[in-house]
Amino acid sequence: MEQKAKKEKVPRQPMPEQEPKVRAKNFQEVPLGYPPDIAMREASRCLQCKNPTCRTGCPVEIDIPAFINRIKEGDFKGAIAKIKEKNALPAVCGRVCPQEVQCENNCILGKKGEPVAIGRLERFSADWERAQGEVSIPEKEAPTGKRIAVVGSGPSGLTVAGDLILKGHDVTIFEAFQIPGGVLVYGIPEFRLPKAIVAAEVEYMKKLGVKFQCDMVVGATVSIDELFEQGYDAVYIGVGAGLPAFMRIPGENLIGVYSANEYLTRSNLMKAYLFPKYDTPIIRGKNVVVFGAGNVAMDSARTALRLGAERVRIIYRRSREEMPARIEELHHAEQEGVELLLLAAPLNFIGDGDGRLKGVRCQRMELGEPDESGRRRPEPIKGSEFETECDTAVIAIGAGANPLLTKKTPDIQLNRRGYIIAEPETGKTTKKGVWAGGDIVTGQATVILAMGAGRMVANSIHNYLTLGW
Amino acid sequence: MYKILKKQELVPNIHLVKFLAPAIAKKAQPGQFVIITVDEKGERIPLTIADWDKTEGSITVVFMEVGTTTQRFALLNTGDSIDSLVGPLGIPAHIEKVGTVVCVGGCYGIAAIMPIARAMKEAGNKVISIIEARSKYLLFWEDELKSVSDQLIVTTGDGSYAPQGWIPDQLTQIFEGEEKVDLIFAIGCTFMMKLASETSKPFDIKTIVHLNSIMVDGTGMCGCCRVLVGGETKFACVDGPEFDGHQVDWDVLLSRQSGYQDLEIQSLQNWESRNWRRTK
Ligand SMILES: Cc1cc2nc3c(=O)[nH]c(=O)nc-3n(C[C@H](O)[C@H](O)[C@H](O)COP(=O)(O)OP(=O)(O)OC[C@H]3O[C@@H](n4cnc5c(N)ncnc54)[C@H](O)[C@@H]3O)c2cc1C
Numbered sequence: 113m114e115q116k117a118k119k120e121k122v123p124r125q126p127m128p129e130q131e132p133k134v135r136a137k138n139f140q141e142v143p144l145g146y147p148p149d150i151a152m153r154e155a156s157r158c159l160q161c162k163n164p165t166c167r168t169g170c171p172v173e174i175d176i177p178a179f180i181n182r183i184k185e186g187d188f189k190g191a192i193a194k195i196k197e198k199n200a201l202p203a204v205c206g207r208v209c210p211q212e213v214q215c216e217n218n219c220i221l222g223k224k225g226e227p228v229a230i231g232r233l234e235r236f237s238a239d240w241e242r243a244q245g246e247v248s249i250p251e252k253e254a255p256t257g258k259r260i261a262v263v264g265s266g267p268s269g270l271t272v273a274g275d276l277i278l279k280g281h282d283v284t285i286f287e288a289f290q291i292p293g294g295v296l297v298y299g300i301p302e303f304r305l306p307k308a309i310v311a312a313e314v315e316y317m318k319k320l321g322v323k324f325q326c327d328m329v330v331g332a333t334v335s336i337d338e339l340f341e342q343g344y345d346a347v348y349i350g351v352g353a354g355l356p357a358f359m360r361i362p363g364e365n366l367i368g369v370y371s372a373n374e375y376l377t378r379s380n381l382m383k384a385y386l387f388p389k390y391d392t393p394i395i396r397g398k399n400v401v402v403f404g405a406g407n408v409a410m411d412s413a414r415t416a417l418r419l420g421a422e423r424v425r426i427i428y429r430r431s432r433e434e435m436p437a438r439i440e441e442l443h444h445a446e447q448e449g450v451e452l453l454l455l456a457a458p459l460n461f462i463g464d465g466d467g468r469l470k471g472v473r474c475q476r477m478e479l480g481e482p483d484e485s486g487r488r489r490p491e492p493i494k495g496s497e498f499e500t501e502c503d504t505a506v507i508a509i510g511a512g513a514n515p516l517l518t519k520k521t522p523d524i525q526l527n528r529r530g531y532i533i534a535e536p537e538t539g540k541t542t543k544k545g546v547w548a549g550g551d552i553v554t555g556q557a558t559v560i561l562a563m564g565a566g567r568m569v570a571n572s573i574h575n576y577l578t579l580g581w
Numbered sequence: 582m583y584k585i586l587k588k589q590e591l592v593p594n595i596h597l598v599k600f601l602a603p604a605i606a607k608k609a610q611p612g613q614f615v616i617i618t619v620d621e622k623g624e625r626i627p628l629t630i631a632d633w634d635k636t637e638g639s640i641t642v643v644f645m646e647v648g649t650t651t652q653r654f655a656l657l658n659t660g661d662s663i664d665s666l667v668g669p670l671g672i673p674a675h676i677e678k679v680g681t682v683v684c685v686g687g688c689y690g691i692a693a694i695m696p697i698a699r700a701m702k703e704a705g706n707k708v709i710s711i712i713e714a715r716s717k718y719l720l721f722w723e724d725e726l727k728s729v730s731d732q733l734i735v736t737t738g739d740g741s742y743a744p745q746g747w748i749p750d751q752l753t754q755i756f757e758g759e760e761k762v763d764l765i766f767a768i769g770c771t772f773m774m775k776l777a778s779e780t781s782k783p784f785d786i787k788t789i790v791h792l793n794s795i796m797v798d799g800t801g802m803c804g805c806c807r808v809l810v811g812g813e814t815k816f817a818c819v820d821g822p823e824f825d826g827h828q829v830d831w832d833v834l835l836s837r838q839s840g841y842q843d844l845e846i847q848s849l850q851n852w853e854s855r856n857w858r859r860t861k
């Protein structure tokens with residue numbers, strides 16, 4: 113007997129995950145992805161709105177109802193094709209986009225209940241395609257004879273390259289590290305974004321014809337003017353926000369105090385978690401503190417656990433409400449056993465007399481009036497100083513603009529904080545033929561915003577190459 | 582992949598490797614370094630560019646075997662390749678005519694000081710070079726340094742060749758003599774650079790050292806290489822590697838250099854136990 117009349121309400125489908133106790137000891141991915149039947153069930157929840165508000169929440173405006181409808185009908189190939197019209201890195205975005213403040217935040221179902229799991233469905237489509245083993249290669253336009261140099265192989269650089277190669281231009285990516293991918297390979301850990309996925313995206317770019325020149329530090333190995341001399345017609349700068357912020361407090365040079373950039377680069381890019389199979393060492397602290405409360409802090413804390421820490425604490429000077437990390441990341445971290453020490457800020461690190469970190473002196477804070485950022489300003493409570501032991505500290509309080517390239521290119525204008533000034537509608541810098549986008553313009557933001565900037569710049573470069581500056 | 586055009590063991594445990602690297606050769610300046618990775622599993626380590634040839638498109642490094650990476654590197658031969666080679670990194674040595682310059686080098690620094698001595702000579706300075714080695718059999722590039730110096734002083738720790746003594750002994754002799762020295766450059770092991778700086782300080786002679794803190798990216802991205810100079814934290818890879826030796830906090834540098842000692846030993850033991858059959 114068919115039960116047509118009664119409309120059964122399907123709840124938001126959870127994604128299977130590794131058990132917290134198990135995963136806190138390994139570097140494998142935490143969420144395991146939807147199997148096809150669950151993906152189809154989740155897809156069936158979408159109302160196929162005439163005016164899909166979800167789309168406006170997505171910086172690259174993926175046609176969300178269209179791809180979800182295809183999943184619902186079992187047309188996974190069609191679904192991924194639909195996504196790829198707008199997003200070249202769906203396997204990445206499906207995993208790391210802050211969906212709860214973007215697409216899913218705007219889903220109509222979220223008004224009363226739970227939004228459609230758009231990110232998980234996007235991830236499902238991309239993973240399905242990769243598992244099929246054959247990734248379709250779109251038609252390229254006829255060669256234009258124009259050459260473009262892309263500096264930096266993070267999500268913004270990859271997007272610029274992927275878009276322009278399809279328009280028939282000749283694209284070369286210059287990357288300082290030995291492996292392309294930017295923060296996707298050196299920052300975000302394996303357990304959140306498997307490196308094989310980034311490698312697959314890079315392979316796809318190579319198949320499209322994008323050339324990669326790794327080990328090239330633009331500003332050191334070659335300058336931007338020299339790229340023009342070599343015959344490039346346009347240059348895109350997508351070098352990210354690669355400058356670690358320190359706290360400038362006593363003891364910061366003790367052994368065991370890391371910037372998040374160093375800690376994560378050692379672990380991810382250099383695979384120090386596989387030491388001594390891989391040569392690069394990392395201190396496997398037993399008692400680790402992490403300063404900061406964004407994604408970078410969560411990644412550092414969860415990495416520390418996996419490297420064998422018995423205790424990991426995140427020390428943050430505001431309260432839980434102000435934590436900038438994605439809810440899912442904070443949730444995962446706490447599940448795995450990361451502790452939060454809120455409303456406290458460090459005063460100085462304490463050494464053991466041999467130059468090694470053995471503790472940190474902190475001060476309690478309370479929240480006062482809102483500051484420029486709209487968040488309540490933390491204010492120190494007099495006489496509340498306390499000491500706590502730790503053998504490793506990771507400073508994850510933000511990043512700045514790395515001046516290596518910009519110092520060598522004085523005709524590119526920078527803002528007060530050293531970021532490149534780029535026209536909001538085109539990404540053009542003050543230097544003719546040079547564009548910039550991603551974190552080096554906005555400061556550390558998100559993968560999808562970097563990709564959105566890349567898309568805008570690709571259009572602008574294409575216009576320039578066909579119509580003029 | 583970066584091809585090794587020439588590999589030679591100069592003296593026991595110190596090797597010369599010449600790479601095909603046209604882009605780096607074109608840009609290299611005295612005092613700059615490269616970062617190499619031997620293979621996919623390797624660590625990134627910095628090495629000073631000891632020589633380069635723009636026409637041939639080659640660069641040369643000279644390195645001492647001290648741990649896993651340098652040992653693995655030492656096992657490669659002419660015709661082999663390494664995974665990654667990036668540079669030239671760091672601020673070039675400041676070359677100008679100042680008068681009389683003393684260039685000192687110990688261990689790998691004997692080679693690393695060469696480009697600076699040559700450039701200072703070409704800039705019109707009187708160049709006195711001092712090189713030290715524990716023993717005669719560890720000395721190399723004597724003739725090369727002679728050819729770019731007005732005077733070359735060699736000193737050996739065991740007195741097996743030339744006078745017995747170390748660089749500070751030779752420096753003191755010069756300072757107490759007739760010659761007025763305007764500037765000193767020192768490259769080599771940290772202790773030597775520290776002692777050279779301490780020797781020149783009472784005489785108030787500016788001493789430039791090349792700091793060799795532990796590095797990862799070499800582009801100012803990680804902060805691993807931080808050193809304390811004149812009370813300020815600097816990144817050796819982008820703010821240096823040249824610094825005023827009288828301002829350097831040597832204790833911080835030496836301490837940070839020892840940060841991975843136990844792991845380095847573990848790494849070396851692990852590697853050796855699996856590779857003891859291999860030979861150079
Ligand atoms: C640990 C961590 C976790 C994060 N988690 C998330 C998340 O969950 N979700 C999310 O949306 N965002 C996240 N972000 C932010 C996101 O990764 C970045 O906003 C995004 O990667 C920026 O992209 P980009 O292309 O501008 O630069 P990047 O990804 O920073 O890439 C820049 C590339 O340029 C190279 N480069 C730099 N200088 C030079 C030079 N002179 N010459 C040649 N190459 C150069 C670098 O080596 C790098 O490969 C995270 C960031 C970090 C650090």
Ligand SMILES: Cc1cc2nc3c(=O)[nH]c(=O)nc-3n(C[C@H](O)[C@H](O)[C@H](O)COP(=O)(O)OP(=O)(O)OC[C@H]3O[C@@H](n4cnc5c(N)ncnc54)[C@H](O)[C@@H]3O)c2cc1C
Nearest residue numbers: 626628629644645648649650651689793794795796838845
């Ligand atoms: C700017 C600069 C230029 C240098 N030039 C030369 C050179 O021309 N010739 C030469 O022989 N050596 C040079 N060095 C030192 C060289 O980098 C180290 O000897 C090498 O990294 C040791 O690696 P390993 O794995 O063989 O030894 P390990 O056993 O890993 O370490 C031995 C010691 O080397 C240092 N070291 C380890 N890893 C690194 C690293 N990633 N970066 C820097 N130091 C490290 C540490 O102090 C450690 O205690 C230079 C260092 C710097 C910073």
Ligand code: SF4
Nearest residue numbers: 170205209214215231
């Ligand atoms: S790209 Fe990001 S914001 Fe856009 S739909 Fe996908 S997960 Fe949502």
Ligand code: SF4
Nearest residue numbers: 158159161166219220
């Ligand atoms: S707003 Fe929600 S329900 Fe409506 S189309 Fe978008 S995903 Fe579907």
Ligand code: FES
Nearest residue numbers: 797799801804818
């Ligand atoms: S080595 Fe990373 S900042 Fe110098």
